[in-house]
Amino acid sequence: MPPCERRSRAPLAASGTALVLSLTACTGASTVDDGVEGASAAGSGSLSAGYVGSIDQLGLPIAAETGTFEDHGLDVTLAAPFPTGVDAINALEAGDVDVIQVGVPGLAALDSGVDLVIVGHYSGSAAQRNVDDTMSLVAVEDADIDPEDLTTLEGRTIATSLGTINHLYLLALLEEEGVDPEDVDLVNTAPPDMPVALETGGADAAVAWDPWPLTVTDQVEGAWEVVRGGGYLPYVGYVMTTPEYLAGNGETVRAFLTARAESDQWIRHHPEDAADSATRWLTGTDPDIARAAMEHNLAQLDGRFSACNYLALDTVSRLLSEQGVTGADIDVDSVVDPSFVLAVQEDHPELFDDLPEVPDSARITPDHTFDRAADEEACAV
Template sequence: MLRAKRTLAAVACSGIVTMLAGCSGGSTVDDEVAGDGAKAPTKVSAGYVSAIDQLGLPAGVEAGHFDDQNLNVKLADPFPTGVDALNALQAGQVDFVQVGTPAIAASQKGLDLVLVGNYTGSASRRSIDDTMAVVAKGDSGIDGKNLTTLRGRRIGVSEGSINHLYLLGLLKKAGLKASDVKIVNTEPPDMAVALKSGGIDAAIVWDPFSITITQQVAGAKEVLRGGEFIPFVGYIVTTPKYAEENPDVVHRFLTARATADQWMRQNPAKAADAATRWLPGIKKSVATEAMTHNVKQLDPRFSACNYLALDTVAQLLAAQGKVKAGFDVNKLFRPGPILKVMAADPKLFQDLPEMPSSAKIQDGYTFDRAAAEKACPS
């Protein structure tokens, strides 16, 4: 094979927030092009949000894992939110995106989506939230070991997002209701200013923001991290039409992503270094700390636990009026592609926690909440 430079041109770019300096205008990495008698790489377009837990896609491109699958992946510039990523997918601007909770509302609004793999979460247990943290000033009175101290506090979260759900999980554990705190709808890039100015008493957010806030706000500290209060969800998403028409491409794409995830789990320091090139504005020290938490959630497999996670998130959102009640997770999951990768390349998953035998699924699996709760340890 011959080597050539590939330009990762922007497929879409709109209002990248905070730490994003704007559209990158494209980056270059080595790419394999077909030589004599070789089959030309299949062109694929993909998008991600600029967050540490979504690094596997650009890092996989940089490391050549997609090249190894004979895929020529063109990346969109990082999307501001999962909603923007889903809109680009629906508009045909990209073939794959990485999205978490926004997939629920998008599906209910009529977007045609299927979940073919994970980019963050757990297939071996019910809850995982190591990349979430509560950051507060020292004089806030909030104690992570005594969650009842949240009562009456102004809490900054992004309503309807995973950090909002994390707050609900904390309140449930403390025996509090959402009405017992003042929820202040705050986007992650604005949380440092809100905390510094006194607009909020605590910020609940994902990495790297939880780390950067402690550096930007005097007296701010992380009072709680993780704790298995909620399931973290993040999926590799495409359209039913694309999945049906390109099963081999989907298989190769998921194989490359699983390879990238394993590489990051085994090489967190190198992954942190890659983050500085793909997540504009992130410092190496921040990326290094964030990656120690992120690697705990890099599980691309599907099991009954993943269905349970999404169903739990959907119920939490419905209880807050953010999505409609009665969401059927079976309509979104398309487990066949990743199950085939798991069967074909078991070595890519051998370093992950073993899934409970009762949580293992086959293509065509139908989710039953009671059975899944029994199968997946809390």
């Protein structure tokens, strides 16, 4: 694996969070293992891609590992996994990668004026409003939290990562269950630090995306899962690039998204094999935790575009604005280009035939214009 190249970047801050873009990017490496077939095969198009080292983003390296990119005539170079979406964004801005997978930090970057365009999804749902199966709230044994009465969260100390999707999930859960966020004590905690926080008494409970809730229950004696998913929030995960790259490489992006859709379907059909792959791409991942996390991830592995996705983006944007993470709601139409994924859906319907049907009312065309009231009605499920 080639050494990391350190680049200095001017910080781009999002108020109220740790979303400050200062990057150390590692590029030119295909995987944590050397010589994985399919990571850099000769083809009719080439690009470099970045992703965050997490279970829900593994469709990208798995497409390299299985030779799927090569099958679609692509020469894809993968950057070494980024620790956060913020790092991935900086790599894209610096020109170290052409395409990235990123979640909530991408929306904060758009709000801060970074010129990006959403061309696809690595996680979410085109068939329903909310999907959050990969999210969980876990607690220590003596926290005295009743899963049948979540108002018992009042007065508890909860570890979460402020300004991230797990923070938004917790807020949505509290609102749905009638708990005032002021009545809980939120402790800003990075997911890898959550097991220690619960084990040492720094928190009664923690909220995060997999694999961290599973890691907590595995490592902290007596810790248990209070809530898994629940449909409180639309989980979002995007494939982003720059307008400049997209303008000159539309066919390559389309082929890339076709390969990604094929990889996602392979994962849905082979979750145990995908979990085994996770232990190779995510160093130190426990095989049992990888298998459990992959099963939870399957419901969100939907790369299609519909009115539901526009609604999800706007919903998460509004939540970020309410929390002071972003300054205003994002103009959804100005940051989304669904045409490439819609073309993949039309040309390769077999890659999505194992997913829930998109409601007829939620189907869109490339010139779709977002209207919250209309899209709420279209995506009523």
